[in-house]
Amino acid sequence: MSYIAERRGEEKERRRAQILDAAEALYIAKGWDALTVDQVARSARLSRALVYVYFRDKEELLFAIGERAMRVLRDRFIAAVAGHASGIDKIEAIGRAYMGYAYEFPHYFDFCTRFRAHSVAVDPGSHEGGCQAAGDETMAVVVRAIEAGVRDGSVSLDVGDPTLFAVTLWAFTHGVIQLAMAKSNELTRYGIAVPQLSDYALGLMRTVAQGGALKPGQGVASAKAGPVGASARTAQAS
Secondary structure, eight states, rough: OHHHHHHHHHHHHHHHHHHHHHHHHHHHHOOOTTHHHHHHHHHHHHHHHHHHHOOOSHHHHHHHHHHHHHHHHHHHHHHHTTTTTHHHHHHHHHHHHHHHHHHHOOOHHHHHHOOOOOOOOTTEEEEEEEHHHHHHHHHHHHHHHHHHHHHHTSGGGOOOOOHHHHHHHHHHHHHHHHHHHHHHHHHHHOOOOHHHHHHHHHHHHHHHHHTOOOOOOTTTTSSSSHHHHHHHHHHOOO
16 A cells, blocks of 8 residues: 555544544534534534545444444453453443443443344444444353353353343343433432442342342342442432
8 A cells, every 4th residue: 555545544534533523522412313414514623515425424423433332332341251250240240331331421322222223134344234243242242251150050051042141131231221320310219229229130130140039138239339339329429
């Protein structure tokens, strides 16, 4: 590759990142529904036409941000499991990592809620394909943790298919996070603090994975000083 061609490639990537950074900042400040391509262009100090040179439409911008979101989540899960030996501890660490991620990057969590692929077979070179690939890699981390737990005996064989169990854990944890973030006042009315709900849910998830029945107070007693509780307390105070 010639020097000029290399410089052009670098400039193209710099412009793409500039547009994407502007779009992500607006996503954080305004929410995705209120964001427009005109706002992104003004924020990036570029023409609207130039934004469309790099991104086909607002949806493609969303998928590009989502690709970032899924890669961050994947890396958080990988880091979470690295600090634990048993499969069951890896699973709980993943749950806590997902909760911490949602509070640290609420716009990324919002994308995780919004993301829906247009088809099963998306273009792997597109941002939509990148989202799907990073999502698959993220799910694979969970599946491997479950398989490790089955091998070391910390996870019951009764959980069945590891992929099905991983998707079920994802659905359960995602729902708990949404409830904690959107309904904290309602939880307070019931006398439940967000950290208490998070710890109880993770304890319940752990008990189910081990094939046992939940004992009174077991979920609440699980790792109250963990990073999830701290994140949730910060969110409640803000």
